[in-house]
Structure formats: structure tokens, C-alpha cells
Amino acid sequence: MKLILKGYRHMNTRTQLSLRTLTAVLSTAFVLTLLSACGGGGTNVSSNGAGAIGSTALSTTTKSSSTTTLSTPKLTLPSSSLMLASSSSATKSSTPNPATLAGVSGVANPTGSVTYSSSNAAVASVDANGNISPLKAGSTTITAQYAGDTHYAAASTTTSVTVVQTTRTTQVLANSAPDSGMVTFQGSSTINLSSLTTTLTVPAKPASGVGTVFLWPGIEPNSAASNYLPINTGVLQPVLTWGSSCAPVTQPTVYSTWWISAQYVNTSGTVSGLTGCTTGSEMSVNVGDTLNISMTVSGNVWTQTVTDVQTGKSVSFQTNLTGQAQNTALFTAEILNSALAPKTTLFTNTTLTYTNPGSTLYDICVPVSVRSNDTVSAPTISSNGTKCSYAQILITGTGN
Numbered sequence: 597m598k599l600i601l602k603g604y605r606h607m608n609t610r611t612q613l614s615l616r617t618l619t620a621v622l623s624t625a626f627v628l629t630l631l632s633a634c635g636g637g638g639t640n641v642s643s644n645g646a647g648a649i650g651s652t653a654l655s656t657t658t659k660s661s662s663t664t665t666l667s668t669p670k671l672t673l674p675s676s677s678l679m680l681a682s683s684s685s686a687t688k689s690s691t692p693n694p695a696t697l698a699g700v701s702g703v704a705n706p707t708g709s710v711t712y713s714s715s716n717a718a719v720a721s722v723d724a725n726g727n728i729s730p731l732k733a734g735s736t737t738i739t740a741q742y743a744g745d746t747h748y749a750a751a752s753t754t755t756s757v758t759v760v761q762t763t764r765t766t767q768v769l770a771n772s773a774p775d776s777g778m779v780t781f782q783g784s785s786t787i788n789l790s791s792l793t794t795t796l797t798v799p800a801k802p803a804s805g806v807g808t809v810f811l812w813p814g815i816e817p818n819s820a821a822s823n824y825l826p827i828n829t830g831v832l833q834p835v836l837t838w839g840s841s842c843a844p845v846t847q848p849t850v851y852s853t854w855w856i857s858a859q860y861v862n863t864s865g866t867v868s869g870l871t872g873c874t875t876g877s878e879m880s881v882n883v884g885d886t887l888n889i890s891m892t893v894s895g896n897v898w899t900q901t902v903t904d905v906q907t908g909k910s911v912s913f914q915t916n917l918t919g920q921a922q923n924t925a926l927f928t929a930e931i932l933n934s935a936l937a938p939k940t941t942l943f944t945n946t947t948l949t950y951t952n953p954g955s956t957l958y959d960i961c962v963p964v965s966v967r968s969n970d971t972v973s974a975p976t977i978s979s980n981g982t983k984c985s986y987a988q989i990l991i992t993g994t995g996n
Contacts, residue, residue, distance in 0.1 A: 666749040669706045670698040673740050673755040678977040679720065679730040680961050681761045691973040692987045694726035695740035695753065707745045714738055719759050730759040730974055760977070764959040769967055776929040776937035777967045777991030781984075783923035783960050785820040787950050791892040792925055794946040794989075796836060798854050798885045799938035805851045807935025808839030813943060814926040815891055815898070822921040827870055830862030832915060832922070834889050834902045836881070839935065842873035853880045856887065858900035858913035867918075876913030882906065893922070929991045937993030946986045953981030960984065967991070 673695045695712075699705045712722040719734035728738065735758045744750035769778075783789060794813050802809060814833035817824050836856045840847055848855050857878040862871050879902075881887065886905045891898060896919050903910040925948050929937045950960055961975040961984035973987040 666744065667700050667703050667747055669742060669744075669748045669751050670696070670700070671710070671740060671742050671751045671753045672696045673738065673753050675755060677755070678758050678760065678979060679728065680958055680975045680977060681730040681732055681759050691728055691730075691976065692726065693722070693728045693738070693755075697742060699748065703747050706742065706748045708743055711741050711743075712738065713741075720757050728757060728974075730757075733759055733761040735759070760958055762959055762962050764962040764964075766963050767965040769965055776931050776993050777927075777941065777970050778929075778965075779927040779963050779967075779970050779972055779989055779991070780965045781925040781948055781960070781962075782818065782964045783950055785822065785923070787952055787960055788821070788921040788923045789815055789893075789925060789948060790951050791890065791949040792947070793888075793890045794927075794943045796887045796889060797942050797944070798836065798881050798883050798887065799940055799942075800883055801851075801854070802838055802936055802938065804934075804936055807931060807933035808837065808841065809935050809937060810841070810928070810930040810932070811836040811938070811941050812926075812928055812930070813889060813891070813946075814928065815922045816924050816926065817920055817922050818924050821923045823919045824921075826865065827867050827917065827920045828862065828865035830860055830865060830870060830917075831926070832860055832891055832898050832900060833926075834858040834891070834900050836887070839932075843875040843878065844873065845875055845878045847878065848880050854883070855880045856902055856911065858902060858911060860913070860915045870915075870917070874913075874915070876900075877911045879904065879909050879911050898922075927989045927991070929993055931993075937991070939993055941991040941993065943989040944987065946989055948984045950982050950984075958984075969993075 674693055679691070695710050697706055697710055710726070712724065712726050714720055714722045714736050716734060716736035718731060719736045720731055720738075721729045722738050723729075726740070735756065737754050737756055739752060739754045741752040742748075742750060792813060792815055796811065796813070799811070812833045812835040814831045816829055816831045818829075834856060835841065835843070836854055838851070838854055840850055842861070843857050843859055845857055855878050857875045859873060859875040860870070861873050865871055881904055885907070888903045888905060890901050893899075896916050898915045898917060899912060901910060901912040927943050927946075929941045931937050953960075958977055958981060961977055963972055966972065969992040971990045973989070976985045977983065
């Protein structure tokens with residue numbers, strides 16, 4: 597460029613004109629080269645016409661991109677399980693097994709629904725709410741899928757379900773006082789209970805101020821139980837009471853509130869200290885409260901504990917049964933003296949634990965009898981066959 601300019605003044609007019617054109621072209625090329633070297637992939641060049649003499653206009657635009665990062669939701673299903681298919685009409689055909697969908701801190705909660713599918717619907721089907729219906733022996737995979745939204749990416753998760761078939765038939769009994777409802781589970785002379793846990797929701801107060809209502813889970817022996825005599829049949833039972841009872845405690849004013857105490861009641865035996873109605877402390881509870889109940893044995897001593905989730909209060913009671921085995925579990929709505937049982941008596945998250953598993957057909961997880969207005973969720977069984985869990989045990993009455 598410098599050599600061209602050095603002899604410029606000595607050239608004629610035509611030569612100077614050609615040189616100016618050449619200079620403009622070279623200047624434009626030089627600028628474009630610089631822009632390209634600086635990453636000008638997004639550079640636009642415009643001129644006032646091809647071959648035109650004069651200034652060349654340059655304009656640049658920078659490319660920009662905006663990427664939205666979607667959060668990953670927390671989608672989980674209950675762990676793989678063993679479920680029981682029963683031909684009994686007394687056991688409900690499905691058990692709740694919904695997925696849990698949660699967001700992450702600092703981001704709005706996920707919107708939209710979760711869909712479900714079963715890889716082998718002939719073994720176990722699943723409905724739109726995640727309720728699984730065990731149908732026959734076999735295995736299947738339950739999948740939960742979330743489509744995603746403006747904040748969250750799509751997600752899916754799975755759990756395996758194995759279904760076993762039982763042939764035990766549940767006896768359906770007619771309702772008769774004093775038992776408005778009763779669900780009974782039973783082991784055998786060699787299969788005993790070691791614990792019962794459940795949650796009982798306090799129902800509405802009965803409208804009528806007559807009679808007594810007892811709502812309770814219980815554990816007792818049958819005549820085949822080890823060391824049945826001389827203690828005979830007594831019931832370990834945390835009793836939710838409306839009205840008065842035999843419990844030797846200071847009871848609330850009759851019909852003022854529901855109240856509960858852990859009791860041992862035995863009207864058949866003659867062993868000192870294990871007859872009549874014995875109990876620990878009582879506590880008043882409110883309608884709608886959830887009562888976590890546990891009954892466990894250590895050595896010969898059974899411990900009953902009731903905790904009110906809403907108030908944090910609890911009561912407990914211990915009973916030494918001197919080696920008598922307990923092989924029967926009961927869930928009962930018991931009414932006396934023309935009282936009306938609550939419209940709904942609901943036991944949830946119930947687990948029965950046995951000392952050893954039943955037969956390969958897991959008969960111990962199937963109720964031996966129910967009343968005609970009782971329903972029981974299809975059980976989920978632990979891998980070793982000693983624990984039977986039920987999402988709900990429901991007794992329907994004629995009261996509020």
C-alpha cells in the first residue's frame with residue numbers, strides 16, 4: 597500500500613482514478629480481514645453498488661442465544677413389593693401405591709399429573725391414581741411418568757411388583773351387636789404375632805347420647821396358642837371410647853369427648869393380675885386426630901403405646917403374659933346399649949408382624965373373617981413373609 601501511494605503524485609488523472617478505486621477495494625478487504633480475525637462471523641457488509649467509487653458502509657450484528665435450564669423433579673414410587681392376590685370378595689381388589697412428585701428449593705411446585713402403566717397388566721393392573729390391583733401370580737413393573745412443565749423436565753420412575761396367589765377364603769359374617777364391625781387375622785399354633793402397628797383416625801362424635809362405642813385394634817390368643825391355659829382368652833387392646841367403660845381410671849364426663857387408654861381385658865381366666873379390666877392412663881382426644889398405635893412384645897411383656905400426632909401426648913401400658921402366645925389380631929367397632937357405630941372407622945398404615953412366615957401361599961396375611969360392611973386393602977408382604985401391611989382397614993357403621 598505504501599509503495600502505491602509513494603508515486604501517486606507523478607501519475608496522470610486516469611491512473612490516479614484507477615488507483616483510488618484500487619485503494620478503496622483494498623481498504624475494504626483489509627477491514628473485512630480484521631473483522632473476520634475478530635470473530636465477525638455475524639458481520640453484514642453493504643455498499644452503494646458494485647464497482648461504485650466512494651465510501652463503503654459496514655454494519656455488524658452479534659448473534660445471541662438464550663437457553664432455559666429445566667429443573668429435575670423428584671419423582672418416586674414405593675419400593676418393590678410382594679403383593680397378595682386373593683379370591684376373597686372381602687379383600688379389596690386394589691391397594692393405594694401413588695408416586696410422590698416434589699419440586700426443588702427455589703422453584704415453583706411441579707404442575708400436571710403423573711400417569712401410570714404396568715408392564716404385565718394380567719398380573720397386576722394400575723389405575724390413573726396409582727392404585728395397584730394384584731390379579732394372579734407373577735411379576736410386573738409399575739412405571740410412573742411425569743410429562744414436565746415450564747419449570748421441570750419430564751421424568752419417570754419404576755418399581756417391581758411380585759404377586760403371589762392365596763387360596764384362603766375369608767368368611768363374611770352378618771353384622772350383629774355388640775360388634776358393628778370386626779376384621780380378624782389369625783396365625784396358628786406355631787405362627788404367633790410379635791407386633792401390631794396401625795393409625796386410627798378419631799371419627800365424628802356420635803349424635804345420640806346413649807350407649808357406648810368402643811373402637812380398637814387388639815391382640816389375643818385362640819385355644820390353639822402355646823400356653824393358652826391357665827390364662828385363657830384375654831385381649832390386649834388400646835380402646836378409643838365414647839361413653840363410659842370398665843377401665844379403672846378417672847374418665848371424662850360421659851359424652852363430652854372421645855378418650856383412649858391401653859387395656860388388657862380378660863373375663864375368662866383366673867390368674868391373679870390377669871383378670872378383669874386393667875389399664876394404664878387415659879387421655880382425651882379430638883375429632884380428626886390421628887392416633888399412632890403400637891403393640892409389641894419383648895420376652896413375656898407386651899407394651900401398648902398410643903401417641904396423638906396432633907397434640908404429641910401419649911399413653912402406654914405393659915402386661916406380662918408369662919409366656920402365653922398371641923396369634924390373633926382384631927380390628928373392631930364395638931357398640932353397647934343401642935349406641936350407633938361411627939359411619940367410618942378407619943385404620944391406616946397397618947402392619948402385622950409374625951414370628952415366622954406362613955405357608956408359601958402367605959395365608960396369614962388374609963383375614964379369616966370380616967363383617968359384611970368391612971373392607972380390607974390387598975396386603976403387601978415383606979420379602980421374608982413375616983410382615984403383612986394394609987393401606988387401610990375400613991369399618992362402615994350407621995352413625996355420623
